[in-house]
Amino acid sequence: MKQFFKNKFFYIMTVLALLLTIVPSVFYSMGLTFVFRDAVCVLLTPMQKVFNYATEAVDGFAAYFYKFDELIEENIALRERVAELEKQNYDAAELEERSAWMSNFLEMKTQHTDFKMLSASVTGRESGNYSKVLTIDVGTGAGVSLNMPVVTSEGIVGRITELGYNWAKVTTLVEPQSSVGAYIERTEDAGICEGKFELSSDGLCQLSYLPAEAEAEIGDRVLSTGFGSVYPRGLVIGYVETVGINEYTRSPDVTVKCAVDFSELTQVMIITDFEVYVE
Amino acid sequence: MNNNRRTLTPSPSPGEGGESFTDKVREWRLGLNMDGELIAKGAVCALLMIFFALVQTTLFTRFRPFGAVPDLILPLVIAIAMTERERWGAVCGLIGAFVIESLGGSQLTLLPLLYMPAGYVCGLLTVYYFRDSAAVRALYTAASSLLRALFTLVTVVMTVADLSLPDAFSRAVLPELAANLLFAVLPHIAAYLALRPFNKSRDAKVQ
Numbered sequence: 407m408k409q410f411f412k413n414k415f416f417y418i419m420t421v422l423a424l425l426l427t428i429v430p431s432v433f434y435s436m437g438l439t440f441v442f443r444d445a446v447c448v449l450l451t452p453m454q455k456v457f458n459y460a461t462e463a464v465d466g467f468a469a470y471f472y473k474f475d476e477l478i479e480e481n482i483a484l485r486e487r488v489a490e491l492e493k494q495n496y497d498a499a500e501l502e503e504r505s506a507w508m509s510n511f512l513e514m515k516t517q518h519t520d521f522k523m524l525s526a527s528v529t530g531r532e533s534g535n536y537s538k539v540l541t542i543d544v545g546t547g548a549g550v551s552l553n554m555p556v557v558t559s560e561g562i563v564g565r566i567t568e569l570g571y572n573w574a575k576v577t578t579l580v581e582p583q584s585s586v587g588a589y590i591e592r593t594e595d596a597g598i599c600e601g602k603f604e605l606s607s608d609g610l611c612q613l614s615y616l617p618a619e620a621e622a623e624i625g626d627r628v629l630s631t632g633f634g635s636v637y638p639r640g641l642v643i644g645y646v647e648t649v650g651i652n653e654y655t656r657s658p659d660v661t662v663k664c665a666v667d668f669s670e671l672t673q674v675m676i677i678t679d680f681e682v683y684v685e
Numbered sequence: 686m687n688n689n690r691r692t693l694t695p696s697p698s699p700g701e702g703g704e705s706f707t708d709k710v711r712e713w714r715l716g717l718n719m720d721g722e723l724i725a726k727g728a729v730c731a732l733l734m735i736f737f738a739l740v741q742t743t744l745f746t747r748f749r750p751f752g753a754v755p756d757l758i759l760p761l762v763i764a765i766a767m768t769e770r771e772r773w774g775a776v777c778g779l780i781g782a783f784v785i786e787s788l789g790g791s792q793l794t795l796l797p798l799l800y801m802p803a804g805y806v807c808g809l810l811t812v813y814y815f816r817d818s819a820a821v822r823a824l825y826t827a828a829s830s831l832l833r834a835l836f837t838l839v840t841v842v843m844t845v846a847d848l849s850l851p852d853a854f855s856r857a858v859l860p861e862l863a864a865n866l867l868f869a870v871l872p873h874i875a876a877y878l879a880l881r882p883f884n885k886s887r888d889a890k891v892q
Contacts (some may be wrong), residue, residue: 410771410809417773418807423797426783430794446787450735457743562690577885 494516507673508684510559514675520640523681524548524577525558528671529573538578538668540564544676547571553636555677560644561665562586562630563674574676578668579643580606587611588643595620596631599643600664609668610647613660622649622660632683639683696751729879730765730773737761737872742788750867753860757837759833760786760869762800765816766808766874767825768884774804799836803829822873830865834858844864 410416425440433440456665463599469477515521526548530541544550546569556563564584568575578582589596590613597616605611613628627647632639642665652660737757745754758781766774778800786794809823815821839855 415772416775416805419801423782423801426779426797427794429763429784430786434794438865443787446784448740450784450788453735454739457739461747464744465780469747628843673868 411513416595432645440648440653485636503672507559511675513557516556517642518680520679520681521638521677524678526549526574526674528674538564538580540578540668540671540674541566542574542577542674543572545572545574548561549678550574550676555637555641556674557641557677558659558666558671558674560667561644561670562637563666563671564608565636576674579664579666580609580611580668582606584611586643587633588628588629589624590616590620591627591629592623592681593621593626595622597660599628605661609662609664610661611644613662616660618655618656618657622646622658624649628662637681638677638680697757714810726773726880726883727832728767729792729883730769730777731780732876733761733765733872733879734758734784737875738781738784738788741785744806745864745868748863749802752858753864756830756861756873757867757868758834759800759803759829759865761872762804763807763878764797764822764838765874765880766804767811767822768880770812771808774808775801776804778804779804793794795836799829799832803832806867826873827866830862830869833847833865834862837861852869 430440430443430652434444483576510635511525515523522535524544526542526544528540529543531539540556544557550566550569552566552569555568556565557626562579564576564578564581566574567577579586579601582603585600585676586599587596588599595616597613597620599611599613602610613622616622626644628646630637630639630641630643644662644664647663648661652659679682732825741757742755754762762774762778762781765777779797782796782800783794786796807829810825811817811821838853838858841857842850
């Protein structure tokens with residue numbers, strides 16, 4: 407057997423094997439690339455790339471079979487993750503909305519230091535098509551009483567007209583039985599803003615009893631006068647939408663677009679106490 | 686398959702009397718006749734090696750049986766050695782080891798020291814002791830896989846710091862051994878089918 411390893415071929419092959427073992431390792435440790443190793447890689451890497459693409463394709467197809475359980479588990483996990491992220495997203499949007507609301511709330515508190523306010527959520531709306539009455543989630547239990555004004559940062563919503571321990575109905579400005587003392591901010595001409603059945607569906611109310619010489623222009627801001635002690639003075643009612651002449655009294659006939667969009671309301675503030683305006 | 690059983694007679698060294706120029710050239714070619722069949726056989730072996738090297742470094746790096754990449758080149762070298770004898774086994778072992786080390790990118794290149802002698806010894810054993818059969822191939826493959834496991838152990842211990850022996854066995858050596866044994870059949874079948882035409886023509890010449 408010894409003679410098998412004592413021939414020139416084996417010696418040469420052994421030397422080559424040693425060289426191919428030592429030289430690349432030395433080159434590697436020196437941070438260099440052995441030229442033959444480089445040549446092999448240069449030649450075979452493109453083929454390796456092709457094989458890799460093929461393998462990926464085969465693997466992708468085969469995964470339907472041998473990774474079926476794994477894919478189902480992954481699918482379930484991903485669904486749970488999506489649900490969790492959707493919840494987080496929803497919470498974030500809610501927080502953002504709440505933050506904006508609190509910011510407006512703070513702004514109003516800064517402007518009207520005499521106001522004592524209570525936050526409430528709108529829980530329901532009147533089921534009738536022509537009625538604009540809201541239900542909120544606070545009542546006598548939270549210190550709410552009848553005729554308290556309900557507002558948002560945009561302006562007046564209405565007043566409390568019915569209430570229980572933990573609920574209250576808010577009759578909005580556009581309801582026919584609603585009326586509030588109002589004046590045009592620019593000219594200080596005062597009148598009464600009344601809800602009209604034919605205007606309520608458009609979120610409008612009518613500013614009546616203005617003096618005959620009153621000047622109103624479209625876009626003028628209309629504020630509450632504070633007379634009658636239901637609403638504080640200076641709250642925004644809305645903006646002049648149309649201006650006409652009453653053919654009987656010859657005074658201006660003005661419709662006001664309410665500043666608050668009643669259909670979008672989710673949060674309101676109840677003014678539980680304020681300084682009554684005295685002229 | 687074992688018809689070309691022969692004795693190993695050392696060829697006369699250069700400079701001895703009666704040696705022609707052709708003999709000198711053959712001496713340089715390590716006794717290999719550079720005819721068309723030899724070139725074709727070389728090309729087939731090279732293609733087999735490249736194919737299995739690529740399969741090993743792409744397909745099996747993604748789909749890892751037992752969590753390890755099986756060595757397909759060593760069984761291929763053994764298959765070539767058993768079909769084409771010791772010189773082919775040694776040359777293919779040397780080249781195959783270098784190719785797979787180059788593609789694999791390991792720090793320590795030890796495989797030529799295993800593949801070359803493995804190919805050479807398997808070829809010699811087939812010529813002088815055991816006839817080529819499925820059982821003998823399985824025996825040689827198992828033995829060479831055990832040596833390969835030993836080489837893996839040495840490589841892992843030398844290149845990975847803070848690795849305990851149980852970890853080396855459970856994470857590298859044993860999974861690789863199992864994968865090698867399981868997939869060794871592929872190169873054997875491929876080499877047998879690809880080199881069969883050359884064997885047939887050789888058997889015809891011998892007869």
